[in-house]
Amino acid sequence: MMGSQAAKRTGRWKSRIASELVGILGAEAVISAEDELIAYESDGLTGYRVKPVFVVLPSSAEEVSRVVKLCNREKIPFVPRGAGTGLSGGALPNREGIVISLSRMNRILDVDIPNRVVVVEPGVVNISVTDAVSAEGFYYAPDPSSQIVCTIGGNVAENSGGVHCLKYGVTTNHVLGVEMVLPDGAVATFGGMTPENFGYDLLSLVVGSEGLLGIVTKVFLRIIKKPQVVRTLFASFERIEDAGASVSAIISSGVIPAGMEIMDNLSINAVESTVGAGYPRDAGAILLVELDGPGAEVNAQVPAVIGILRENGAVEIKLAADESERQLFWKGRKSAFAAMGKISPGYYVQDGVIPRSSLARVLGEIGDLGKQYGLRVANVFHAGDGNLHPLVLYDPEVEGESEKAEELSGEILRVCVDAGGSITGEHGVGFDKKRFLSLMFNEQEIDTMNLVRCAFDEEGLCNPGKVFPTPRTCVEPGMRKHGSEAPSPKEMGELF
Amino acid sequence: MSYVTELSKMVSSFHVPGSGDAGPSVPEFGFSPQIVLYPETVEEISQILSFASRSGIRIFPFAGGTKLFLGNPVDEVGAALSLRRLCRVLFHEPSDMVSTVQCGMEVREFQKAIECENQIFPVDPPLLNTGATVGGLVSSNLCGPMSTRYGTCRELILGVKAVRADGEIINVGGKVVKNVAGYDIPKLMVGSLGTLCVLAEATFRLYPRQHFSRTLVLGFDNHVSCSQAARAILAADIVPTCFEILDENLSSEFGTTTQGAKRTILLRFDSFEEAVVEQIKEVRETTLGETSAFVEMTDEISRDLWAAAREFPFLPGVSFSSKLTLPVTASVEALSDIESSPALSGVDALCLSRPARGVTLVSVSGEDEQAVSAACFLENLADSLGGRIMFSGIRRELREKVRAWGDFGDALSLMKNIKQRFDPRDILPGEKIFDADRG
Numbered sequence: 001m002m003g004s005q006a007a008k009r010t011g012r013w014k015s016r017i018a019s020e021l022v023g024i025l026g027a028e029a030v031i032s033a034e035d036e037l038i039a040y041e042s043d044g045l046t047g048y049r050v051k052p053v054f055v056v057l058p059s060s061a062e063e064v065s066r067v068v069k070l071c072n073r074e075k076i077p078f079v080p081r082g083a084g085t086g087l088s089g090g091a092l093p094n095r096e097g098i099v100i101s102l103s104r105m106n107r108i109l110d111v112d113i114p115n116r117v118v119v120v121e122p123g124v125v126n127i128s129v130t131d132a133v134s135a136e137g138f139y140y141a142p143d144p145s146s147q148i149v150c151t152i153g154g155n156v157a158e159n160s161g162g163v164h165c166l167k168y169g170v171t172t173n174h175v176l177g178v179e180m181v182l183p184d185g186a187v188a189t190f191g192g193m194t195p196e197n198f199g200y201d202l203l204s205l206v207v208g209s210e211g212l213l214g215i216v217t218k219v220f221l222r223i224i225k226k227p228q229v230v231r232t233l234f235a236s237f238e239r240i241e242d243a244g245a246s247v248s249a250i251i252s253s254g255v256i257p258a259g260m261e262i263m264d265n266l267s268i269n270a271v272e273s274t275v276g277a278g279y280p281r282d283a284g285a286i287l288l289v290e291l292d293g294p295g296a297e298v299n300a301q302v303p304a305v306i307g308i309l310r311e312n313g314a315v316e317i318k319l320a321a322d323e324s325e326r327q328l329f330w331k332g333r334k335s336a337f338a339a340m341g342k343i344s345p346g347y348y349v350q351d352g353v354i355p356r357s358s359l360a361r362v363l364g365e366i367g368d369l370g371k372q373y374g375l376r377v378a379n380v381f382h383a384g385d386g387n388l389h390p391l392v393l394y395d396p397e398v399e400g401e402s403e404k405a406e407e408l409s410g411e412i413l414r415v416c417v418d419a420g421g422s423i424t425g426e427h428g429v430g431f432d433k434k435r436f437l438s439l440m441f442n443e444q445e446i447d448t449m450n451l452v453r454c455a456f457d458e459e460g461l462c463n464p465g466k467v468f469p470t471p472r473t474c475v476e477p478g479m480r481k482h483g484s485e486a487p488s489p490k491e492m493g494e495l496f
Numbered sequence: 497m498s499y500v501t502e503l504s505k506m507v508s509s510f511h512v513p514g515s516g517d518a519g520p521s522v523p524e525f526g527f528s529p530q531i532v533l534y535p536e537t538v539e540e541i542s543q544i545l546s547f548a549s550r551s552g553i554r555i556f557p558f559a560g561g562t563k564l565f566l567g568n569p570v571d572e573v574g575a576a577l578s579l580r581r582l583c584r585v586l587f588h589e590p591s592d593m594v595s596t597v598q599c600g601m602e603v604r605e606f607q608k609a610i611e612c613e614n615q616i617f618p619v620d621p622p623l624l625n626t627g628a629t630v631g632g633l634v635s636s637n638l639c640g641p642m643s644t645r646y647g648t649c650r651e652l653i654l655g656v657k658a659v660r661a662d663g664e665i666i667n668v669g670g671k672v673v674k675n676v677a678g679y680d681i682p683k684l685m686v687g688s689l690g691t692l693c694v695l696a697e698a699t700f701r702l703y704p705r706q707h708f709s710r711t712l713v714l715g716f717d718n719h720v721s722c723s724q725a726a727r728a729i730l731a732a733d734i735v736p737t738c739f740e741i742l743d744e745n746l747s748s749e750f751g752t753t754t755q756g757a758k759r760t761i762l763l764r765f766d767s768f769e770e771a772v773v774e775q776i777k778e779v780r781e782t783t784l785g786e787t788s789a790f791v792e793m794t795d796e797i798s799r800d801l802w803a804a805a806r807e808f809p810f811l812p813g814v815s816f817s818s819k820l821t822l823p824v825t826a827s828v829e830a831l832s833d834i835e836s837s838p839a840l841s842g843v844d845a846l847c848l849s850r851p852a853r854g855v856t857l858v859s860v861s862g863e864d865e866q867a868v869s870a871a872c873f874l875e876n877l878a879d880s881l882g883g884r885i886m887f888s889g890i891r892r893e894l895r896e897k898v899r900a901w902g903d904f905g906d907a908l909s910l911m912k913n914i915k916q917r918f919d920p921r922d923i924l925p926g927e928k929i930f931d932a933d934r935g
């Protein structure tokens with residue numbers, strides 16, 4: 001269907017649509033010049049690039065709705081876009097498609113401290129929410145490392161996490177409601193100011209829907225009180241297995257830290273060679289444990305955790321004496337990805353999840369796979385929830401190496417799934433990982449997800465070509481289309 | 497061959513009501529299934545539903561049968577499908593704090609099974625001690641006082657194995673605490689009252705047991721000081737496991753030590769001993785001057801009190817129970833709105849608010865006519881405060897006038913669309929959620 005439509009899309013068609021879009025949004029909110037479109041060709045996963053026909057920058061839900069209605073009439077696929085920091089190609093445009101950028105819808109609409117709710121437009125940057133309520137002693141808990149640029153709309157679509165989601169949960173646990181433009185252009189609100197709701201939980205479907213169920217135009221966010229006390233522990237280990245065992249032992253003891261992060265020897269050395277966080281270069285792994293909460297609780301937890309770290313063979317244990325030492329502990333972790341870019345001309349990152357109990361075994365298997373492929377793999381991960389970030393290092397100049405890196409990354413995801421885990425903990429399936437979805441789910445299960453998509457988007461115009469391994473129609477639930485067009489991954493190196 | 501015979505061949509155990517066999521006891525359905533099926537495997541459930549959807553036989557899934565009073569009444573069905581024989585813990589990895597359990601298992605049994613590892617499944621729904629099952633818990637999304645800290649099972653569910661109305665077995669979600677692969681269908685099952693799929697297994701995140709527990713009972717002479725104290729508690733640097741506000745009638749119904757107080761606040765803290773002591777001190781300081789009574793209780797002594805709070809508002813013999821979901825501050829003030837309303841003067845109303853969850857629970861008993869105007873008032877109140885309402889346990893005579901659900905707003909048409917796609921022949925009774933005559 002899309003092919004025959006595309007054939008009709010002449011220059012005349014394009015200028016007619018352009019003038020309609022300008023009529024809805026004004027000339028300065030419609031981009032069609034080739035050189036300006038380049039900025040929207042990809043998201044954070046720059047290996048995939050597709051140039052859209054138009055990029056539009058609406059300022060209100062009503063404008064979004066009118067654009068979406070136009071897309072329906074003309075059967076134009078459309079892709080919502082936030083800051084474009086996504087790491088799974090979720091905001092990758094469609095050829096013949098329109099990108100709807102929400103960056104101008106960036107107002108904080110309401111700060112309601114007594115009800116612990118902040119209402120925002122989707123283009124608001126994550127950190128701005130905390131900034132808006134920080135003086136009152138509150139914050140917005142989900143804190144992706146990209147929080148100074150990524151948007152709430154993108155966070156909702158990806159169900160983003162952060163280093164503190166072990167204790168506080170991910171985006172889905174902090175979104176009370178959304179207003180959205182549905183794929184047919186109608187505007188609907190699910191949830192709102194109330195922490196609980198009745199009926200089918202449509203909100204939970206929308207969070208994590210990767211832009212396939214509509215365009216979020218307003219978000220009701222739960223804010224929480226800043227913890228009274230935050231204490232951060234640093235521990236180094238000879239063996240990464242011992243760091244992993246400490247993580248399980250800490251949680252089993254009744255302590256749920258705000259975050260627990262592990263870095264392996266390769267990552268430690270990458271960081272030391274670049275930012276110099278003071279991590280011991282000879283350590284097999286380091287573990288950061290952040291405890292927060294009421295003062296008395298944290299003070300009781302600190303000695304308990306230190307005891308556990310000791311029992312599990314920690315070589316060195318340090319408790320941050322003040323905020324600047326705490327920042328130093330975190331500095332290495334936060335710059336880990338950037339450091340990889342310094343020690344390797346290219347790297348490929350995945351975000352598979354494994355059960356904590358299989359950490360040692362899986363890390364061993366990843367090491368073996370790295371040797372087999374002749375590539376180095378660094379491991380930096382959210383250890384508390386088993387969310388790995390294996391970084392496969394390679395040189396794009398070496399013939400065939402990027403393909404090898406991509407293949408190895410796929411093998412790593414297979415190992416994660418075999419261990420009882422998931423192909424993605426926070427980055428989403430998007431375009432990049434849709435071929436791996438069937439590692440986790442069989443055809444009936446993917447068809448069931450398609451039932452949800454069809455309930456929202458019968459026409460399949462909203463961010464098509466993502467998540468589902470093969471395009472599915474809504475005519476008969478489960479029916480598959482064949483022959484999807486795929487841009488070829490050119491340079492798989494991450495540029496962020 | 498009749499469908500009853502066909503279905504009976506698909507399971508090793510079944511019961512035909514009225515056949516003269518005693519059979520296992522079944523709840524008062526309010527409708528008359530021709531056969532009650534007791535499958536022992538997911539495959540048997542799949543076979544049953546596959547046959548039912550081909551033949552248009554409606555199937556009513558149940559397990560404990562404790563929550564039949566939730567949602568709209570069910571019209572006739574061909575067969576009732578009991579999950580009672582699927583009642584085992586299938587997987588529990590203590591170091592991952594994750595467990596998979598069959599949906600016919602009683603919540604209480606499940607909790608006991610994981611207790612030995614010092615872990616808890618932190619939900620305390622009503623009917624816990626009268627046979628509430630895991631499947632019933634997920635499909636009803638009922639919760640109790642502990643939801644203040646842990647949320648409802650929406651926050652705990654990681655994955656489900658379910659059987660679609662057409663008999664397909666699906667395993668969705670996962671067994672790890674973080675997972676964004678595909679839509680969150682496990683959460684869609686939460687609160688769907690068995691109208692989309694038959695739930696066979698569920699995987700949950702567990703929590704560690706805390707070392708030390710204390711309960712506080714605070715009495716107040718008037719609602720103004722209670723509201724003041726409630727706001728101070730919400731703003732304090734403390735993390736209560738439970739936080740409830742009771743009106744005067746409910747407090748005397750519970751027999752709390754603050755009898756005679758206009759309002760009572762119940763709080764529970766679970767943590768290290770020194771942390772609990774410190775938080776109690778903090779509560780004492782922040783509520784100083786507001787309280788007329790301040791009683792500290794050990795875990796042992798407070799047990800009955802928490803059991804009573806957990807069971808509320810499902811009291812026997814009432815005209816109806818209701819749950820209002822409101823913004824946080826509105827749930828603090830709602831008790832006064834309810835108390836001072838002339839619409840409730842002719843009935844006996846008992847109220848409890850769970851402020852951190854924005855929930856107010858009300859049970860009403862009285863003459864039918866007055867109960868209807870009380871329901872009307874509560875529905876308008878929820879609406880005016882920006883919330884929604886659900887009625888349950890509605891006395892038969894009132895059912896024409898008091899509907900289980902308030903307005904679903906914009907969500908209704910999409911909800912219907914989802915139901916239609918999952919179960920186009922309405923094999924799993926959709927009327928529990930969708931009113932036939934309300935468009």
Ligand SMILES: Cc1cc2nc3c(=O)[nH]c(=O)nc-3n(C[C@H](O)[C@H](O)[C@H](O)COP(=O)(O)OP(=O)(O)OC[C@H]3O[C@@H](n4cnc5c(N)ncnc54)[C@H](O)[C@@H]3O)c2cc1C
Nearest residue numbers: 082083084085086090144145151153154157161211216426
């Ligand atoms: C350096 C770096 C660090 C990162 N760290 C983390 C991390 O710690 N944790 C983590 O979870 N992620 C992380 N990410 C990934 C990324 O930042 C998140 O996925 C983020 O939520 C994307 O937000 P965005 O605004 O950039 O969305 P985009 O990339 O623009 O879009 C992401 C998806 O959301 C959809 N979308 C955007 N806006 C809307 C809307 N209004 N309505 C509907 N759909 C919409 C798009 O169609 C797309 O599918 C990191 C990325 C980088 C580059």
